[in-house]
Amino acid sequence: MNEYRNRWIEDVARALRLEAEERGIEPPEAEIVPATPPKTELGDLAFPMFPFAKTFGMSPALIAEAVVSRLGRSDAGEAHAAGPYVNVRYPRAQVASSVLSACICSDRAYGRNERLAGERVMIEYSSPNTNKPLHLGHLRNDALGESVSRILAACGAQVRSVNLINDRGIHICKSMLAYQEFADGDTPERRGVKGDAFVGDYYVRYEQWAREDPGVEERAREMLRKWEAADEEVVALWRTMNDWVLEGHAATYEATGIRFDALYFESETYTSGKAEVLRGIEEGVFTRQADGSVWVDLSPINLDRKILLRGDGTSVYVTQDIGTVIARYRDWPFDRMIYVVASEQNYHFRVLFHVLGLLGYEWAGQLHHLSYGMVNLPDGRMKSREGTVVDADDLIAELRELAVTEIRAKDREEAVGDVAATAHAVAIGALHYYLLQVTPAKDMIFNPKESLSFTGNTGPYLQYMCARINSMLRKADEQGVAPQESAVQTDRLDTEVEWELVRLIARYPQVVEQAGADYSPAAIAGFLYDLAKTFSGYYHDHPILTAPEPSLRDARLGLARAILVVLRNGLELLNIPYLAIM
């Protein structure tokens, strides 16, 4: 459909030029940018004539008429004047047939593009602490990271997803200390709970404990010192508890379809970066203060100054990130690196990227912080102290139970077969759609009640449309009426809504490309909902399997099949499970 568009832009430009010539006027300079008319009846492309009114000394409507009389019609469609607009209508049957066949033939590859072909993109997301289970904030992070990874891969990039696990530090020692003090050798297995939840309980326990006895704070610091000194007992405990947590996190990733190509552990990299900072002093880009601490001047980027090494020579957060990104670049030289990290850390990444530039890494300009907003509850921020943090596993379990209830209520147990698996897929679909429909940069409110809903603008709605189309195609097969692709007579698709659906299918590849350029799964979510909603209205009013004539039935089945292709591919990019039956 792009060819048509480009051709019409040229044609309209030429017509305007000729018109100007004939009137002895300077050809108009304004760029010709087509828009989309608000309704399909008006056409498929709209050229507003307002910008040319001044140079022509004519009303936009008159210009539109003059332009149209020069354009006439061609095999690329026909133009007509609609007030101040030149509207173009494509040859529908022709376009429909090329769109549908491209979609159905490409099948799982439909929507892919080569925009980022050959580009190596590393993307970091999740990055949990190993002292507690994943919570709702991680779920947004994971959903975004996973989806953006898939979108970039669909744009042709070679993507490597990594998870930097924060497995060391004072917060880790806190849960360890509480465990030592209170657990009496208990284990997750013995208690029959997930390892991350088990350890998380001790973290909470520590917080209570520290409130009653301020002295424990010092004991935690002491433990950290021992850990850094590789004290055997402390390291052994650390290893055991970390493994518990990692196992628990892995189970949650598994349940949510989150994958990584590599795991990085902060415990292995936290001392790196220091050498880089020291090199920076030699090169004069950092300065050392009398107490031995090292600073970077950030006034070039309108910030203050920032410490890079403490007086005692130990690293801070930025220093570590300097080290890890350099190490990663060595492991796997990338053309671009994306950090999926909450907006709280905007400042941190501005500093990090600037510092890497100062250190002379030319790829510093290829680092991006995909900043996303906070997830709040209807009555405010999640607070671990007040116990309002929404646990990831609990939420998923709740969604799953609700889905089971739905399946039973609709009496679909038999049709569905594996109720548990289907319910889980619905739960994940609801969750991911809910988290991804919002523009990443915006804070969002997580309304538990709303998130538990499966009706309306939701993931299950999209899954349901897939299931319905599937069901139709299955029946067509059973009745032996499944059409050959080549046999589809697209001129039978002559209603406005059918044309609208064809246009949506044709637009999908561009949506993927745009979503890749903007790192915005929300763009895909919005598009899929549009498509599903339009189709839903359509098949309600237009019988498909039971269409009055075979050629009409076949054409509609072809359309439905193409829509299924798009929905399925799109859902995959959002990490929403596809269901043939639900």
Place this chain on the structure above:
RNA sequence: GCGCCCGUAGCUCAGCUGGAUAGAGCGUCGGACUUCGAAUCCGCAGGUCGCAGGUUCGAAUCCUGCCGGGCGUACCA
């Protein structure tokens, strides 16, 4: 104070990078299952697009200033 982000229907969110009457979902109310699966569809109601200027033929969209909110601005990560 300074920096970044955000203000669109009662609530949660869209709005194709400046174009035709600002759209969905939820919620309220009212309709549609002997008809391809009602996790569906259709209709009603609901808006000074935070406010004020500016740019433009044309602004929810771009610029400036206010007002309101969030997050930062640590020798925490």
